[in-house]
Amino acid sequence: MEELLGQFSFGLFILQTVLFVGLILLLKKFAWKPILDAVNEREEGIKEAILSAENAKKEMMALKSDNQKLLDEARAERDTMIKEATAIKEKMIADAKSEAQTQGAKMIEQA
Incomplete structure (x- = not known):
C-alpha cells in the first residue's frame, strides 16, 4: 500500500479526473439524451399498444354482447315460428278430420 502512495502523482490524478469528467459530459451530451429519448419513445409506444388492446377488448365484449342478443332474438x-306452425298443423288436421267426418256422414246418408 505504501508503494502506491509513494508512486502517487498529483498531476496524473488531476489529469485523470479532468478526462473522466470530460468523458461524463460527452456521454451526457451525445449518448444519454438519445438513449433516454429512445427509452421514452418505446415507453409511449407500449402505453399506446396497451390502450389499443384495452379498447379492442372492450369492443370485442360489446360485439359479443350484441351477437348474444341477436342470437337470443333469433331463437325466440x-x-x-315453430309454435305457429304446430298450431296451423293441428288446425289443418282438425279441419281435415271434421271434413272427413262430414263427408262420411253424407255418404252414410246417401247410402
Whole structure:
C-alpha cells in the first residue's frame, strides 16, 4: 500500500479526473439524451399498444354482447315460428278430420 502512495502523482490524478469528467459530459451530451429519448419513445409506444388492446377488448365484449342478443332474438323468433306452425298443423288436421267426418256422414246418408 505504501508503494502506491509513494508512486502517487498529483498531476496524473488531476489529469485523470479532468478526462473522466470530460468523458461524463460527452456521454451526457451525445449518448444519454438519445438513449433516454429512445427509452421514452418505446415507453409511449407500449402505453399506446396497451390502450389499443384495452379498447379492442372492450369492443370485442360489446360485439359479443350484441351477437348474444341477436342470437337470443333469433331463437325466440324460431320458437314462435315453430309454435305457429304446430298450431296451423293441428288446425289443418282438425279441419281435415271434421271434413272427413262430414263427408262420411253424407255418404252414410246417401247410402
